[in-house]
Amino acid sequence: MKNTQVLLAARPDGEVKETDFKIASSVIDEDIAEGQLLVKISYISLDPALRGWMNAGTTYIKGVEIGTVMRAFSCGEVIASKHPDHQVGSFVSGLLGAQEYAVSDGTGLSKLDVSSGKLSWHLGILGMPGMTAYFGLLEKAKPQAGETVFISGAAGIVGSTVGQIAKIKGCTVIGTAGSQEKCDYLTGECGFDAAINYKEEDVADALKTHCPDGVHVFYDNVGGPILDTALGHLAKGARVVICGAISQYNKKKIYGPSNYMKIVTARGYITGIIVFDYIKDYPKAVADISGWLESGQMNTKEDTVKGIEQFPSALKMLFSGKNFGKLILEI
Ligand SMILES: NC(=O)c1ccc[n+]([C@@H]2O[C@H](COP(=O)([O-])OP(=O)(O)OC[C@H]3O[C@@H](n4cnc5c(N)ncnc54)[C@H](OP(=O)(O)O)[C@@H]3O)[C@@H](O)[C@H]2O)c1
Missing domain, CATH: 3.40.50.720 (NAD(P)-binding Rossmann-like Domain)
Known part of the structure; x- marks a missing residue:
């Protein structure tokens, strides 16, 4: 199966340039190993943090290696699973990267309740x-x-x-x-x-x-x-x-x-x-925020760009204020 991916091609010197990324195509093996799951990604999150992750070295997390898939939060549907905790047809989010499909061993994935709200909210108000x-x-x-x-x-x-x-x-x-x-x-x-x-x-x-x-x-x-x-x-x-x-x-x-x-x-x-210090407490925050959204005490706004090829130009929007709402890339 063809998998379009966004690779980090160069480290930015100052502002992010579209040439810092390369859109590439690979073939993903649907015959996953025991303990793995295959996710069809629906949305990729464009966050300011990605700018820091493009740099060399390690801060609270290691910089992305040149030539590898750009790190990004994304969410989607499990379309194949040999993992005991993840069923086909369920939805997950996590650092699955800027690509159309991802194979995961489940590490760091959140199982999503999509019974109310929008799936993409799990990258925004209900996400990181x-x-x-x-x-x-x-x-x-x-x-x-x-x-x-x-x-x-x-x-x-x-x-x-x-x-x-x-x-x-x-x-x-x-x-x-x-x-x-x-x-x-x-x-x-x-x-x-x-x-x-x-x-x-x-x-x-x-x-x-x-x-x-x-x-x-x-x-x-x-x-x-x-x-x-x-x-x-x-x-x-x-x-x-x-x-x-x-x-x-x-x-x-x-x-x-x-x-x-x-x-x-x-x-x-x-x-x-650093938000990752609170991972074990996320369920309480998700429950509180979901309750406020349902009761109408809170609202959220999204700015959606369509197409994985738009990843480089969309990321730049964050630094000029062109986005109005949580910037999401829809695949
Ligand atoms: N510490 C953590 O764990 C953690 C986790 C997540 C996010 N963050 C940080 O939280 C901040 C907000 O993230 P977000 O996801 O909510 O991003 P965001 O606000 O959706 O996007 C960035 C916005 O920042 C504003 N901006 C861009 N350049 C600016 C500049 N030079 N001066 C003033 N404002 C500028 C723009 O809005 P205007 O049109 O208003 O200029 C732009 O729309 C970022 O600094 C991010 O790195 C930290």
């Missing part, structure tokens, strides 16, 4: 980004009702999920996004109290207006100057969660915060999150 939002906010920042939560990159899947959970927990929620349309989505469908278009507005001035008593929780997806500005507006006892720094991923030298002494006067803390 949703888990990042849930644990980064609730376990790392521990927001209290009445506190003010400020989120950068708020119209993305992580940011919009953080903000909606914070609203459910009784917080005042403010976020930044890169267009008026995204800001309207935040204050409309997502129920944020205010949204700041960081490309048009002065974020420091806007924070003075929207957060007169300071920021109790800053959930940072962007890094760079926005991190510095937020540090300048911390309330006493503030918690800063560094989730990501998408504004810096294509840069050779990362912009560091100069306002970091504000954490001292705030008697606060800065902490980081």
